[in-house]
Amino acid sequence: MSTHPTGKRTGRPRSASADLAILEATRAALVELGWGKLTMSDVAGRAGVAKTTLYRRWANKHDLAVDAVAVLFDELQLPDLGSLRADVEGVVLQFAALLERPEAKTALMAVVAEATNDAALRLRIRSSIVDRQKRLVVEGRRRAQRRGEIPPDPPGTDPAPQIDLIFDVIAGAVVHRTLVSGEPVDATWVAGFTALLLTGLASA
Structure with missing residues (x-):
């Protein structure tokens, strides 16, 4: 994996619009499904992003839901x-x-x-x-x-x-x-x- 001289990882910068779409999708899923049925896969589908994109930003649904609030x-x-x-x-x-x-x-x-x-x-x-x-x-x-x-x-x-x-x-x-x-x-x-x-x- 290539890195900058500072040691930071390269790659495309994080998209603010994607973040907002994911957080909005999380809130919508919570309203519709409740906590028990909320899944990272469902949120990714609602937000129109790959599940890998979601996991690069949030490790689990706990962190995702708190940030959505x-x-x-x-x-x-x-x-x-x-x-x-x-x-x-x-x-x-x-x-x-x-x-x-x-x-x-x-x-x-x-x-x-x-x-x-x-x-x-x-x-x-x-x-x-x-x-x-x-x-x-x-x-x-x-x-x-x-x-x-x-x-x-x-x-x-x-x-x-x-x-x-x-x-x-x-x-x-x-x-x-x-x-x-x-x-x-x-x-x-x-x-x-x-x-x-x-x-x-x-x-x-």
């Missing part, structure tokens, strides 16, 4: 609406709308259910979805600190534990509301949730 969550953006309260309400409504999409709902529930007995899959979900989406909390805190809405981090302190907690509270509440309780995440609920998040239980 992760790319949807990468669509989330934190709006700059002028205040922390409005920003939180905006991103929560975006998140809830995403979870209402059949391909997002089915794919997320499938990988989470499968991960209950698979530690490697849980790690994949954490790195590909959870850790990547914590960027929204990081951005929101920094913006609120610049506005003077929340105090800056004291010198020498690590904000990571607070970032983790904020993410868990928001994501956990919205996922439970939409996927477990099956209740709407409308403007009224979001306003109440945001007030509770920002002011605390005693104030609320």
Whole structure:
């Protein structure tokens, strides 16, 4: 096998359009077939690519399904609406709308259910979805600190534990509301949730 002087393998560059087609096909298969019947062969056929192409990108259906979900969550953006309260309400409504999409709902529930007995899959979900989406909390805190809405981090302190907690509270509440309780995440609920998040239980 020929290589570049750097030791990297030669070959055609990876196609972004093929990746998107594969991930879309994976979500469609999950909606139609469910986790148990999802196969790499079926995804390859739906995406119009060779199975070898699929395996060059993803080692197994666990990794493939998580990435199919992760790319949807990468669509989330934190709006700059002028205040922390409005920003939180905006991103929560975006998140809830995403979870209402059949391909997002089915794919997320499938990988989470499968991960209950698979530690490697849980790690994949954490790195590909959870850790990547914590960027929204990081951005929101920094913006609120610049506005003077929340105090800056004291010198020498690590904000990571607070970032983790904020993410868990928001994501956990919205996922439970939409996927477990099956209740709407409308403007009224979001306003109440945001007030509770920002002011605390005693104030609320």
